[in-house]
Amino acid sequence: MSIPSQARYDFQPHVSPSRGPTDLRIVDDSPRRINSRSLDDRLSWYGSAFGSLGLTYVLYERILPFGGFVGFVVLYQVIKLALFAGVTAWSHPRPIVTDRLATAALGLGARVVFSSLAWTIGFVVWRGWNSMHHVSFYTHDMAGILPQSPVNQGGILHAVLGSGIELGIATLITLPLGILTAVYMTEVGGRLALVVRTVIEAMTALPDLLAGLFVYTILIIGLGLDRSGLAAALALAITMLPLIARSAEVALRVVPGGLREAGVALGSTQWRTVLQVVLPTAAPGLATALILAVARAVGETAPVLITSGASTFTNINPLHNPMNSLPLYIYAGLRSGEPNNIARSFGAAVLLLLVVVVFFVLIRLVASRSIKSR
C-alpha cells in the first residue's frame, strides 16, 4: 500500500487512544494534490535543469570525446532526467521518483515532437521567405522564365490555379458520389451495404501513388488521354472518394435514430427524411469530411506527378495540356538543384502550408459551431 505523498509521518511507536497500538501516527493529513506542483517539485526541476547544464558541459566538452550541438542537447536531457531522479530519490520514496521521472520523460517526448514540428515549419518558412514577399510570386507564372532567374521574376500562379482546378473537379466528382454512398450505407443498409463498406475501408489503405498509376495505365496509356489536369483530378478523386465516403458515413451514423423515426412517424417518406432531416443534421460532419479530404488531397504529390506534367504555362483547360499544381511545382523545383528555383519551391511550400492551415481552421470552426448549436 503506497503512502500518501503529502502526509508526514513519524515512526515513534505509541499507543493511540482510539485505535490501540500502532506504529504510525499520522501528523498531517491534507488532501493529496495529484496534478499540482509543489515548491519541492519546482525547485527540484529547475535545480536539476541548471545543475545538469553544468555537468553536461563538463562531461561533454572536457571528458567525453563527442562533439556537436545535437549531442550536447541529447546528453543534457539524459543527465537532467538522471539528476532529477536522483534529487527526488534523496527525499522521496520510490513511487514518487518513478512518477516524477515518468512525467518528465513524457514531457520530454512531447517537447521533441512539437519542437520538430516547429523546426519543420520554421525551416520551410525561413527558406521560403525570399520568394514569398514578392507580389509577382503570386501573380505571374513561369512562362519564359529560366530556372536560374532571380526570385523576383516568375511565380506560382499556374500552380495555384492548377491545384484549384484539379481539386475543384475532384470535389465535384467525389462529393456527390461519396455522400450518396454514405447515405446508402447508413439509410438503406443491408448485406450489400456491408460489402460496400468493407471494400471502401479497404480502399482507404490504397497508397495514393497507385491511384495515379492506375489512371496513368488505364487512361493515359490505354485510352490515349493527354497527361492533363483531368487525369490528375481523377487520380485525386480516387484518393478522396474512400475518405469522403467513410467520414460521411460516420457523420450520418451519429445522427440520432430518433430523428429519423420522428420523420417517418410524421408521415414523411424515407427520401424526404434523409434530405430534410438527416443530411442537414449531419451537415457539419459532412462539411468536415469534405474539408478533411480536400486538405489531404491538396498536398498529394505522387498522383499528380504521374498523371500530369510540370508545365511552366498557365493552363486552365483541364482537358488538354499538362497542368501544374502546387505539390508538383514544389517537387520539380526541389529536384532541379537551382538555388533560385529551390527558393521558389519553398515559397510555394509555405503557401501550401497556409492553405492546409486555413482548411484546418475551417474544420475547427465548423465543428465548434456544430457543437454549439447542438
Add this chain to the structure above:
Amino acid sequence: MTAEVASDALAENEDRPRRIAASLHPADRVFRMGTLGVGVFVLLLVGAIGVFLGLQLIPTVHLYGWHFFTQERWQPGTKTSGISAAVVGTIEVAVIALAVAFPLALSTALYITEIASPRARTWLIALVDLMAAVPSIVYGAWGAFELEPHARDLARWLSSYLGFLPIFKVDADPHAAVWEKSRFTSSVFIAGLTVAMMVTPLACAVMRGAFAQAPIGEREASLALGATRWGMVRTVVLPFGRGGIIGGTMLGLGRALGETVAVLLIIAPAFNIKFRILQTGAITVSSLIANFFGEATGGQLKALLAAGFVLFVMTLAVNTVAGIVVTRSRSGSATEI
C-alpha cells in the same frame, strides 16, 4: 371490431397472424434504387482498382517468373527483374519510422491526456492534428535539406560507437579524420526519420482518442487507493488503451509503407538487400514506381503495377489488423481509426 371488418379476414377456424406488409412509396423505391446504384457503382469502381492491380500479377509472373519476388534488382528489359530489394527497403523504412515514432507518439498522447492542463489540451490536440495535415512534400523538403546533414552526423556517431551491432555498420571508417560523408547519406535511416514525422501525429491521435476514454471511475479509484499519477496511468490508462496503442501504431505503419515523395527526395537508388540502415543506397516500392514508371513499357508497366499491388496488400493487411485490434479493444467502440 368484428372479425369481418378486417380486410385480410381470417378463414373460419383459422388463426394466422395478420401480415403487415410495408409497401414502399414509389419515391422511396426510386431513392433506394438510386442509392443502391450509386453504392454498387462506387463498389465496382474502387473494387475494380484493386482487382486490376491484382490482375497484373498474372502477366508479370508469366514474364518474369516467381523470381520476380525474390530477385533483388529492378532491371528493365531483362528477364531477371525483381522487387525483393524494394519490398525489404520499404519494410526497413517503415520499421525505422515506427521505432522512432512509437515512443514519441505514446509520450505525446499520454502527455496530452494526463499531464497537460485542460486549456493547453485543446491547443495541443490542434497542433497534433495540424502536424498530421502537413503535406508529405513539406516533410520531404525538410528531411532532404535540413535534416540530412544532422542525421548524417548522427549516423556517423552511431556507426562509430555502436558499430559492433551489424545494423549500424557502414563500409567506411567513421573514425577517420576526413570521413566519407557520401557513405552515410541518402540511407533508409534518414528516410525513416523523415517518415517518422508523418507517422507520429497519426499514431498519437489514435492513442489519444483511446486514452481519453479511459473510464473516469477506474482512474479515480486508483488514485483513491493512493497511486501516484504515473501509477494510475500505468495500471488503468495504458491497459485500457492497449488497443489504441497497437491500432495507432499499425495505422502509422500503413502510412509509412506507402510514403512516396519524402523517400524519393532523400534516397539514392540502390538495388540490394542490406540490413545496414545507416549505409547509403536504398529503394522502396513506391520510389521504385515513381522513378521508373516513365521508362516502363508494356510488360514493365504491368510489373510495376504488380509491385504496387504487393504494396497495397501489405498496407491493407496492416490497416485491417489495426482496425480489428482497435474495434475489439475496450477503447475501441467509438475510436475512429
Add this chain to the structure above:
Amino acid sequence: MTSSRHERAHGTTLRVARGLAAALVLALTVALGCMPNAEAAAHSQIVSDGSSWAANAVGTWVASVVPQGLQVVFTSTGSAQGRSDFAAKTVDFAVSDIGYQGKDPLTGAADSSSRPYAYLPIVSGGTSFPYHIVENGQLVRTLRLSGATLAKIFTDQITNWNDPSITADNNGVALPSLPIVPIVHSEGSGSTYQFSAYLARQYASAWQSFAGADVPTEYWPTGKGKQVAQSGSDGVMNYLTSSSGNGAIAYDEYSYALGANFPAAKVLNAAGYYTLPTQYNVAVALTQAQIDPNTLLQNLQNVYTYNDPRVYALSSYSYAVIPTSATDPKETTGKRQTIADFLDYSVCQGQAEIGSIGYSALPINLVQDSFKRIQLLSTADPGVDVSQDAVTACNNPTFVAGDPNGNHLAQIAPQPAACDKQGAGPCGIGGAPSPSPTATSSTPSPTASSTSKGATTGSGTTTGSGTTSGTGATASGGTKTATGATTGAGSATGTGTGSSPVTGSGATQVDPDTGQVVAVGPSSGSGAAPASAGTGTDTSSGTGTDSGTGTSTGGNVQLVEGAAAVGAGQGDDGTMAVLAGLLLLCALVAPPVLARRWGRGGRS
C-alpha cells in the same frame, strides 16, 4: 420541427441557391476549361521530354520562344524515357542523345517506335567530368585525367584520389588521400550511353569486366563498389555539389558543371593535350563525326581518336525526334506548326545562345539537314508553314561565308596552352593562369538571391545574379550570350582579365585554359552599357539585359522583348487570376457557410 412550412420554404430556397451555386461553379469551370489558352492563332501548346544532357540548351530555347507565342513544355527525364514517351504518343516530340536502338545493347530493354519519326540534330556538346575534391578547405580546380584513368575510376579499379595513375596524369601533383565516389545515372540516360560507348570503344577490357559485355548502354550497371546512383542530371549534380559529395566525380554535359560553378576534369586527347569541352574544342572534334545521310545519326569512332591538339574526345550531338506521319493521332496542325517553329528557332537563332552555357553550335551543313527534316512536318500536313530564314540569317557562329561545310568555330579554335600538354603543367598550379571563373570583377555582382553557385561572372557587365555560366565563353561572332538573360543575368563574359565583351570580328583571343575571352578586342562599346543600362542591377524590369551592341544576335533582342512581353502578357492572367480566386474562395467559404445555414435551417 416548429414552423415547418417556413423552414421548408427556407430549406427549399437554400436548396435552390445551392443548386444554382453548384451549376454556376460547374459552368464557370467548363467555360474556363473550353477557352483556348492565350496564345497566337495557329499554334498549340506542345509537350516534349527527353535528354537531360541537352536539357539546358532546350530550356534556354523554350524560354526564348515564349515571346513569339510558342508554348513548349519540356521535362528533363532522360533520353530513354523521351523515346519511350514518344513511342507511346504521350509527347509531341522528344529529345534524345541517341536513336532508337531496337533494344539496349546491354540490358536488352526494348527501344523502338511504331510511330513514324525522324531525327534531326539540334545541339552538340561534350560529356564532361565534374568533380568535387576539397583540399585544405578549397575546391581543387586543376584536375586532369586521361581516358585510361577515367575508365579505371568508373570501373572501380581506382578507388582513391591519391592513386599513382592520377598523380601521373597531373604531372606528379598528388591529391590527398580521399576515397573516390563515382556518381552515375540511375535512369536510362544518353550521357551514360555516350560515356559507355567511349569506354566500350577505347577501353574495352576494363569496360567488359565491369559491365559484363563490351557494348554501350543507357543503363549504367549500378550498385557496384562505392558508386552512387542518382536520377537525372539534376540529381547527379545535386549530389556532387552537396556536402556529402567530397571525393565525388560524375559524368554529365558540360553545362551542368558550368552552371554549378564546379570544375570539370580536363581529359587527355589523342594528341597528348588535356582539354575541356568548350564550344571550340567540341567543334573541332566533331568535324570528324560521321553523320549517316539518311537518319542523321552520328558515328563517333573517329572523334575519339582524332589527333588535333584541341580536340575534346567525348563530344557528341543530341537529336530531336519528330512525328512525321500524316495520320498521327496526337498531332494537329497547330501542334506541328509549333514544333516546326520551335525547332526552326532552335537550330537557327538558338544556336547562338548556347555556346556560352556549355554547348557548341551546329555546323551549317547539319543546320541545313535539320531544316530539311523539319520540312517533313509540312509534307505530312500541308497546313504547316515551314518557310524558313536563309541559313545566313541565323547568326550561327559556325557560319563561314561561301563554305557550307566549314566550321568557323573549329577554324578559330585556339590551341591549348603549353601547360596542358602531357608531361607539363598542370595549368593552374604554381602560377599558370588559373581557370577560375571568378576572375577579377570590376563590378560587385549583386547577390540578391544568389548563392555560391555561379553567381559571380568575372566581367563588370554582370547584373542579376544566380545565373549559370560562370565561365561564359562568348566571342562567338559577337554574341552576347546573355545566358538565360531574360532575367537580365547580364552578358556573362566571364573573362580571365575582366575585359569587356567582344565583338565577332575575329580578333578575339581566348584564354586557352578555359576558352574564355581574354583580349579586349574591338569592343562594340557596349561594355559598360549593361551595368548602367536602365536599372542596372534591378532585373525585374527586364532592362538589365545586355542588348546594347549592334552585333548582338537576334537571340539577345528576343530576350529583351521576352522580358517585356512577359510583363505584357500577364494582363490576361490577371483576369484568370481573379476568376480562379473567386472559384477558390467559393470552394473554401461555401462549405462552412452552407453548413451554418443548414444548421440553422434544421434547428429551430
